[in-house]
Amino acid sequence: MKRRDFVGLTSLAAGALFLPSFPSMAGNAVDPSRLLEPVMDATVNKRLADAALNAAKSAGASYADVRIGRYLNQGIFTREKQVQNIASTESFGAGVRVIANGTWGFAATNTVTEAGIAKAAQQAVQIAKANSKVQKEPVKLAPQKGYGEVAWKAPIQQNAFEVPIAQKVDLLLAANAKALENGANFVNSALFQINEQKYFASTDGSYIDQDIHRIWPTFSVTAIDRASGKFRTRQALSAPMGLGYEYMVPKAADKVAGPAGSDVIGYKNSYDILEDAARAAKQTKEKLTAKSVTPxxxxxxxxxxxxxxxxxxxxxxxxxxxxxxxxxxxxxxxxxxxxxxxxxxxxxxxxxxxxxxxxxxxxxxxxxxxxxxxxxxxxxxxxxxxxxxxxxxxxxxxxxxxxxxxxxxxxxxxxxxxxxxxxxxxxxxxxxxxxxxxxxxxxxxxxxxxxxxxxxxxxxxxxxxxxxxxxxxxxxxxxxxxxxxxxxxxxxxxxxxxxxxxxxxxxxxxxxxxxxxxxxxxxxxxxxxxxxxxxxxxxxxxxxxxxxxx
Structure with missing residues (x-):
């Protein structure tokens, strides 16, 4: 199968069981186009949240909050010249937390309707009342004013989910090629993207809508001395960031050199994966003959x-x-x-x-x-x-x-x-x-x-x-x-x-x-x-x- 064909056919992440031990990809496998659907509607969420808060208070809660969340994830995994997996997932539901009889209770549901979320609120109160029988001291909450209807959005420049998968795959494979060209024997690379769409409401009077984005490019490079069987590795010097795809577009101003003679480059608000992969391969080869430290x-x-x-x-x-x-x-x-x-x-x-x-x-x-x-x-x-x-x-x-x-x-x-x-x-x-x-x-x-x-x-x-x-x-x-x-x-x-x-x-x-x-x-x-x-x-x-x- 050609790589381009593979990219087109792996949108449903059928190989999710083979995901590396990297960030959580919890949720249902979805077509990548699902990740581009509009964010949750705040007006609808407010109506759903009020159903939960009213049900909790009617059932005897002295305090309640509700979180309606849509969690989107995408992971792209490659090795040398091949794509290993592409996984896109979505998780959507609501959790209700209450205090009743001085005790916490919590329940969650993926039936995000007024009836479904109200039922979860009632269940949370029942759990709190049951827990109160063994609670020694009542919960004491620090005072918190309500903020009314407010919103916060991560100040990203480009949503990583909007970048074509083929473009992201090409970048990872180009990084792999740079490592191999500079002496690496093996290289794995991955790109993780996360979007948390969260709506919070409480009986304090807050209705908070937030849109959060995170991204993490990473790799592992290995070089082998076949004569001795010795091998060394070097991981990416990237940092996962609360940014969009702009993080993957390197800017010279964001590069920070290590001390003279160290051949180390650090990165601030943008990351050069091609440069880092090439440098990692060279350093990994050098590690094979490096002096062992004296304690x-x-x-x-x-x-x-x-x-x-x-x-x-x-x-x-x-x-x-x-x-x-x-x-x-x-x-x-x-x-x-x-x-x-x-x-x-x-x-x-x-x-x-x-x-x-x-x-x-x-x-x-x-x-x-x-x-x-x-x-x-x-x-x-x-x-x-x-x-x-x-x-x-x-x-x-x-x-x-x-x-x-x-x-x-x-x-x-x-x-x-x-x-x-x-x-x-x-x-x-x-x-x-x-x-x-x-x-x-x-x-x-x-x-x-x-x-x-x-x-x-x-x-x-x-x-x-x-x-x-x-x-x-x-x-x-x-x-x-x-x-x-x-x-x-x-x-x-x-x-x-x-x-x-x-x-x-x-x-x-x-x-x-x-x-x-x-x-x-x-x-x-x-x-x-x-x-x-x-x-x-x-x-x-x-x-x-x-x-x-x-």
Whole structure:
């Protein structure tokens, strides 16, 4: 079968069972043309929402909210010169959350009619009343004013679903060709596109219509030394973004060079997949002969695409208030940063560590106007000059820490899942004074520059951890001297952030992020970005991952 014929015949994603382990493609397989249908009608949604809210109040709810959602996904998967799969999915339904007898109840339906949604509301109240028999304390919601009828739309320039599939396939296959031309033996590439159309209404008086877009191009390149059987890989240095297809149109102004001698290029609001694929192949071949690192203490210079994962695991997750309170102990652990730990006044990091939470950052994965319980999003400090000053919280948590306002970080992955506290964008603020990457490296006598996400592990309290990367370069007396391999650093959260010595300025600030951040039981997935500039950490313990222990 010719590739063009294949593209035309795979619109219904019959091979959905063979999807790689990438972002969730939940929903029903649909023809790609379905993804181009108009967004949900706000007038119709308001009528449906009122049916749910009225039914909930009539059944005895003291509070109710309803989310009507249409979730669109498309994934395109290729390998070398072939298309592996094209999957387009749609999920549509409504979820109703209520408080009755001081207790939460939730129910969902894909029968999105006035009768169907009213029935779900009544069921949610019944569940709440049943749960109230074992509830020890009533739910206490932080006050929230109603906003009336409002709308928020991601400021995209081009809807990725409107771009012909053949054009997107051609781009991925061109990236594969670039990798193969530059020495790769194998290459896989993929492009994920998501559109969340969400309508929220509550008894507080809010009717909020939102249209959210996300995109993620990615690949994996492998080079083999056939004589020895040794192989190395390098993943894409792209960041998933809250943008449209304009992200796939590279602009020179969006490229940021790593330190001189590193052969690393970072990307801001647009991404050059062809350049990155070619560079990845060259770097992967170089990794085959790179020097294996000598274990010891090193100053680390961490690229934003790498540092985002460390921020995510060692700051983002441990400062989720539900983890701090022990509500998340049944899945992925709790947090060392308890309320008692905070009272002790111990520094979370050095004075240069200023970490902010913000769900409004343009282009970020977490960018929305309102969260999934109708709270307007905002920016707030988590760590100020190394001191823990706040957590991430939602409406029914604020009173526990003596506050009367939600942070607007409640989210659900779909209409059929209940919303709960999720990580907002969590970012390390850049240096207010001018400091370039090369200037940062000049101050390092013995160090390693690391770019890209690698394997990692962290304990249940988000304290002891180990992180790898994609590419590593030795730094000697302020200069990059060559590529290294088998690098990972071991540390604990407090030691690591207290070793933070300096961060570059705003010109180097970029996003890293994740399409599929898992949390909860049953597990849910959310998308989140982490911004930072290149940052130096002094005296960090580095191990050799290829050496045997004992």
């Amino acid at each position: 010891g203490k090193y100053d680390l210079v961490l690229d934003p695409h790498h540092l985002g994962l460390t921020i995510h695991e060692s700051v983002g997750h441990p400062l989720e208030l539900d983890r701090v309170l022990g509500y998340e102990a049944n899945f992925a652990g709790t947090s060392f940063a308890t309320l008692e730990w905070r009272k002790q006044g111990k520094p979370y990091g050095s004075k240069v560590v200023n970490i902010v939470a913000d769900k409004r950052q343009p282009g970020s994965l977490g960018a929305v106007g309102y969260d999934d319980e109708g709270v307007k999003t905002k920016e707030w400090m988590l760590i100020k000059e190394g001191t823990l000053v706040d957590y991430q919280k939602i409406r029914d948590q604020a009173h526990i820490v003596g506050q009367n306002e939600s942070d607007g970080c409640c989210y659900s992955q779909s209409w059929q899942d209940v919303q709960f506290q999720r990580m907002p964008n969590v970012s390390l603020q850049p240096n207010k004074s001018k400091l370039s990457v090369d200037e940062l490296v000049k101050g390092v006598d013995k160090g390693i520059y690391i770019a890209g996400h690698g394997s990692f592990s962290i304990d249940q309290q988000r304290y002891n951890s180990q992180f790898g990367g994609q590419v590593f370069y030795a730094i000697e007396k302020g200069k990059i001297t060559g590529m290294l391999e088998d690098v990972a650093y071991q540390t604990n959260t407090i030691e690591f952030w207290n070793s933070c010595a300096a961060t570059c300025d705003e010109s180097d600030y970029r996003f890293s992020g994740f399409f599929n951040d898992g949390k909860g039981q049953p597990s849910q997935s959310s998308a989140v970005s982490h911004g930072s500039a290149t940052t130096r950490f002094n005296g960090v313990n580095v191990i050799n991952t290829a050496r045997k222990v004992g």
